[in-house]
Amino acid sequence: MSEYPQASGPVDAVAPTELAEQLRTGEPVSVLDVRNRADAEAWPLSGAAVTTVQIPYYRFVEADVTDAVDDLAREVREALDEPVLVVCGRGESSAYVAELLEAEGLAAANLDEGMRGWARVSHTVEIETDSATVVQYQRPSSGCLSYLVVSGDEALVVDPLRAFTDRYVAAARDHGVELVAAVDTHVHADHVSGVRDLRAATDADVLLPAGARERGLSFDARLVGAGDTIEVGEVALDAVALPGHTTEMLGYRLGGLLFAGDTVFLESVARPDLEAGDEGAPDAARRLHATLSALDDDRLIAPAHFSDAARPNDAGAYVARMGDLRGRLHALSLAPDEFIDFVLADMPPRPANYEEIIAVNLGRESAAADESFELELGPNNCAATRAADAD
Known part of the structure; x- marks a missing residue:
């Protein structure tokens, strides 16, 4: 069983190869990185057209429990253009966060397999x-x-x-x-x-x-x-x-x-x-x-x-x-x-x-x-x- 809270339904997934093509063509990409700050800063998903905000996934877990996801969704919406690509290490916690954001009316997708999937792209x-x-x-x-x-x-x-x-x-x-x-x-x-x-x-x-x-x-x-x-x-x-x-x-x-x-x-x-x-x-x-x-x-x-x-x-x-x-x-x-x-x-x-x-x-x-x-x-x-x- 996954250690991450489970999303309540399916969420759009972006394949790492699709992301690579977006970055090669210079298409703007808005990234919400839900890894811890040290991991996000040490190995960012970067590019000339990438804008990134880091909010650790545990804050979304806490917000889900306290019915305060709308506050985090507002924070994301103010910082990033939509659609937002949610990123984590393996694509599990980010799927959960993307689902929460979608429920708040924010266009969000999950990077399939996370940064480990990204590492397999050539x-x-x-x-x-x-x-x-x-x-x-x-x-x-x-x-x-x-x-x-x-x-x-x-x-x-x-x-x-x-x-x-x-x-x-x-x-x-x-x-x-x-x-x-x-x-x-x-x-x-x-x-x-x-x-x-x-x-x-x-x-x-x-x-x-x-x-x-x-x-x-x-x-x-x-x-x-x-x-x-x-x-x-x-x-x-x-x-x-x-x-x-x-x-x-x-x-x-x-x-x-x-x-x-x-x-x-x-x-x-x-x-x-x-x-x-x-x-x-x-x-x-x-x-x-x-x-x-x-x-x-x-x-x-x-x-x-x-x-x-x-x-x-x-x-x-x-x-x-x-x-x-x-x-x-x-x-x-x-x-x-x-x-x-x-x-x-x-x-x-x-x-x-x-x-x-x-x-x-x-x-x-x-x-x-x-x-x-x-x-x-x-x-x-x-x-x-x-x-x-x-x-």
Whole structure:
């Protein structure tokens, strides 16, 4: 039996995929978040056209008991345009609240499956290249980006999410190709990697940076170093060292495109403290500055993350020329010492459960699929948000 009070009747439900389409098109969305304040502030349902009010669901329970729901409905109506989308963690307490509001004549709907349903949403966009088909997978709940590269009769995935394993497999099947490799640019701290699940599902090779061994890698994988080449179909990806966010970070060049991992984003640069810690962060930031300074202006950057501040291109893909990023990110114009001070001045909270996620991704700890999904719920926080100063 649910721990939440039950709604007295059905209420309109908005599928997470429908919400994603609304946000992509810029349609205004009014959100009533009935989670507790800490959860609502740590992981908001956000977007450029989203207006949110947070009122915890227990206040609605109390109001229902005391016949005071009309007061809360008035508070919501004064703060938000209708219709109002009610949001919680699993879509249960929010269904109850939406029903109460509907009974007071306020147009309300429930986000089906709540934020956990939102975390399962992905959207795909093709990136135009001369040599291969590249599909960008976007996860709006956490801003994670991964990539399917298709050439000839083969495909590989860069930075796969475990939660989306079946989607990569289905996409390769739809393209009529064999998925031959699953590649991580680095040991991720914000989501559980899908490389081993893809190997189990397709017999694909698992490719990881050689430096992952020094970080404690404890499962079999093909180790890749800077200068190595990965062949897929009729093209080759060249591995490039990109230290800074982590010591082992590798990027992969495909013609003029660079899969840059967590090095630079459209609205920020990587945070340097997740591996190095507070004491080692200045040195890591200095390495990151050198890495960024060496990137060619003409290189098309395909990052591993995006945020609400990022703006996709006309096709909807989160990619940008490095020269354009230099023109709009203040951090990229700074000398090394200034860059270090700027990036470290106001770091966001570390990703939730990041140490456990790293341990899982290294194979030092295990987690079932449902457990790994719970571990990564929330924002990614892999960027140094003080650097998110694009014009």
